[in-house]
Structures are given as C-alpha cells and as structure tokens.
Amino acid sequence: MAVKGLGQIDQQYDGSKLRIGIIHARWNRVIIDALVKGAIERMRELGVKEENIIVETVPGSYELPWGTKRFVDRQKKMGEPLDAVIPIGVLIKGSTMHFEYISDSTTHALMKLQNQVQLPVIFGLLTCLTEEQAFARAGIDEGHTMHNHGEDWGAAAVEMSVKFGP
Numbered sequence: 625m626a627v628k629g630l631g632q633i634d635q636q637y638d639g640s641k642l643r644i645g646i647i648h649a650r651w652n653r654v655i656i657d658a659l660v661k662g663a664i665e666r667m668r669e670l671g672v673k674e675e676n677i678i679v680e681t682v683p684g685s686y687e688l689p690w691g692t693k694r695f696v697d698r699q700k701k702m703g704e705p706l707d708a709v710i711p712i713g714v715l716i717k718g719s720t721m722h723f724e725y726i727s728d729s730t731t732h733a734l735m736k737l738q739n740q741v742q743l744p745v746i747f748g749l750l751t752c753l754t755e756e757q758a759f760a761r762a763g764i765d766e767g768h769t770m771h772n773h774g775e776d777w778g779a780a781a782v783e784m785s786v787k788f789g790p
C-alpha cells in the first residue's frame with residue numbers, strides 16, 4: 625500500500641446528492657487539466673452526478689481565494705448552492721521569490737475561507753520546486769511514479785460534504 629497520500633479510503637461515501645464546485649487556475653494548464661480530470665473521475669465514481677460538478681476558472685493561483693468566495697456566493701444566489709469547493713492551482717518555483725509569496729498567501733487565504741463560506745474548501749494547490757514534481761503529482765509523469773492528487777481532492781470533497789454537511 626502507498627506509504628504517502630490518501631491510502632485506503634476509509635469508506636465509500638455516497639456523493640449522489642452533492643453539488644461540488646471546482647475552480648482552477650489556468651497557469652501550467654496541462655498539469656491543471658490532469659488534476660481536474662482526476663478530481664472529476666473520482667467524484668463520479670463516488671456517485672456525484674456530472675451535472676452537479678460545476679467548473680469555473682481564474683487566471684492564476686493568486687486569484688483562487690477571491691474567485692472561490694465569489695463562486696460560492698454566485699452559486700448560492702442562483703439557488704444552486706455548493707456542498708464543497710475544490711480550488712486547484714499549480715505553482716512551480718521560478719528564479720524569484722514569487723512562488724513563495726503566492727504559495728504562502730494563497731494557502732492561508734484558502735484555509736481561512738472555509739469559515740467565511742462555511743463549506744469544505746479542499747486544498748488543491750500544488751506547490752512544486754520542479755515541473756517534474758508537478759507532473760508526478762498529477763499522475764502524468766513518464767513512469768507514473770505517483771497517483772493523481774486530484775483524485776484525493778475529489779474524494780475529500782465528497783467525504784467532508786457527507787460527514788460534516790448541514
């Protein structure tokens with residue numbers, strides 16, 4: 625069994641009554657698309673209906689906190705409230721401190737957002753030092769050395785919604 629990662633799901637939660645949002649950044653798009661696909665596939669396996677998985681995008685990871693808040697508010701206003709939301713972004717270290725500042729500020733903002741929106745906000749931010757690390761965590765590196773972390777995020781969204789929903 626994998627030492628790291630979600631390992632065994634402790635039980636199959638029924639996602640058939642859930643509506644879950646995914647909001648993803650558009651930087652590092654090939655990796656993003658694999659993560660989003662993994663999250664959707666896992667949620668579909670857990671019974672979440674295709675029409676109840678709503679996908680939105682923002683320019684980059686730094687826009688995820690504000691975009692997520694407005695996304696949740698908009699869905700509520702439309703009468704189609706979300707049970708959980710999965711912000712997804714891929715930050716890859718460059719030659720400046722940009723990576724550190726966005727990673728740290730966005731992580732804290734997403735954590736705090738849960739209390740503001742009173743919903744599970746799943747942590748879907750990959751903060752990688754190299755492209756290889758990012759490809760591996762999206763399950764699309766040469767040797768498929770790791771599972772697609774998007775699957776974990778989809779499973780976490782369903783579990784948190786079912787266990788701790790209203």
Ligand SMILES: O=Nc1c(NC[C@H](O)[C@H](O)[C@H](O)CO)[nH]c(=O)[nH]c1=O
Nearest residue numbers: 649651683684685686713714715716
């Ligand atoms: O710089 N690298 C990255 C990045 N920068 C853009 C930033 O998130 C934001 O969109 C702009 O600063 C405008 O506010 N956004 C990412 O998602 N991944 C990166 O690796």
